[in-house]
Amino acid sequence: MVDRCVCHDVTFAQLRALSQLSGADLPALAxxxxxxxxxxxxxxxxxxxxxxxxxDFPVLTPSDFRxxxxxxxxxxxxxxxxxxx
Numbered sequence: 001m002v003d004r005c006v007c008h009d010v011t012f013a014q015l016r017a018l019s020q021l022s023g024a025d026l027p028a029l030a031x032x033x034x035x036x037x038x039x040x041x042x043x044x045x046x047x048x049x050x051x052x053x054x055x056d057f058p059v060l061t062p063s064d065f066r067x068x069x070x071x072x073x074x075x076x077x078x079x080x081x082x083x084x085x
Contacts, residue, residue, distance in 0.1 A: 002045055003056040007038025012045065012055040019050060026050065048072065 004011040010033045018024055018032065026046055030036045036043045044065045045057055051072040060068070 001056045002042075002059055005033070005035035005038070005042040005046070007042075008034040010035045012049045015046060016049055016053065016055055 003013070005015075015029050015033065015035060019029060022028070024032065026036065026043070029046065036046060044060070044062075048057065048065070048068055049055055051069070
């Protein structure tokens with residue numbers, strides 16, 4: 001299961017709580033916690049967490065992410081973080 005930004009050891013549950021408390025989007029979370037600023041592999045998971053509220057995920061492929069993002073409730077995405085390769 002993938003449940004955190006490994007580079008900065010910040011769980012998606014912690015990021016979700018911070019986002020709910022402060023309204024932080026992905027760039028704000030990255031600024032406050034460092035998440036997504038190391039290897040960047042957590043960015044698609046954080047995007048899904050922000051859209052769905054889910055905080056743990058199986059290892060997903062790029063096509064899995066596209067499918068899940070397409071089926072997730074739509075909310076405006078304000079992130080300028082780099083996209084999934």
